[in-house]
């Protein structure tokens with residue numbers, strides 16, 4: 001199932017943002033370390049689940065055939081939990097899809113959207129035929145990530161919650177008895193056509209369970225998203241589905257520990273992080289933040305990032321004095337899943353579309369709450385008090401100054 005680019009052979013044509021021609025860090029290490037060193041490095045890098053390396057799982061032939069025919073990365077893993085006496089295992093199969101756009105950004109908008117739908121069909125089919133229970137797509141999967149441009153014409157991609165992207169996915173939800181999380185640019189028709197960055201949660205009966213709107217909007221690099229939509233007004237909802245309690249922390253929200261915390265306080269067992277982010281800006285953060293959130297909140301985190309480089313018709317600047325440019329940089333994919341026990345899956349490809357399938361026993365969440373007691377030892381009342389004071393204009397930081405601070409050394 002693993003696919004790799006051959007490091008040596010690809011050297012000459014290495015992409016700008018490459019890791020030496022390898023599809024992922026995992027494959028680079030696997031190819032260049034002896035098996036024992038690789039095992040030890042993996043133990044430290046990706047942790048152990050129930051005392052052993054995370055296991056791969058076999059998928060139906062129909063799914064692997066689709067991945068070969070359509071050239072998408074397909075990987076599958078399983079997290080286990082200890083056997084309990086009073087509860088049965090609660091194993092949920094989660095699928096994450098990362099994809100590049102399908103047509104140049106200069107194509108007619110309707111064609112661009114339709115081409116993404118067509119491109120995703122076989123990947124969703126592979127997920128469905130593999131028995132995926134909950135499927136999550138990347139942030140704003142139904143459009144190019146045009147927010148770098150500040151041009152308002154891209155607002156045309158926005159849709160109501162029950163618009164064409166939701167309708168497209170509802171049929172798969174029904175066909176495969178799947179919950180689907182679909183992150184779109186939303187146009188709120190009943191509130192004056194206001195635009196939001198929204199995840200729609202489609203139930204396994206094809207129904208719309210609800211929506212969540214992105215809480216934190218980036219103002220960094222070329223991520224000029226505040227030009228397009230407002231800070232979300234839906235709080236931190238947890239959606240209780242037939243497969244477990246799920247929540248969505250959209251992209252830049254992953255830099256905000258309190259955002260992760262609030263989903264945990266509301267009882268989430270899996271938090272999805274549909275994202276769109278580029279290498280130069282955030283790649284060193286990517287393997288850390290979601291994993292930390294999974295550990296700190298005793299839940300699973302499923303991280304999805306888009307793939308590829310999207311070039312726009314008109315150049316834009318980054319407000320940093322450097323030359324204008326027409327692309328955002330490389331969206332590095334690398335979708336992965338983190339568990340409450342600090343283990344994680346290897347990442348999908350940095351370059352190709354992909355489907356990551358992960359079985360997770362949700363009993364692991366409570367087992368780690370019982371083991372580490374992070375909720376019990378959290379002292380929330382201390383922080384509630386600090387925060388309540390901090391948000392007041394008259395707040396003064398609690399600083400104790402050394403009375404000898406300004407005395408010269410003798």
Ligand SMILES: NC(=O)NCCC(=O)O
Pocket residue numbers: 139217218223250251252253275276277278281282
């Ligand atoms: N889409 C989005 O919020 N991107 C911001 C960049 C980042 O958080 O890495």
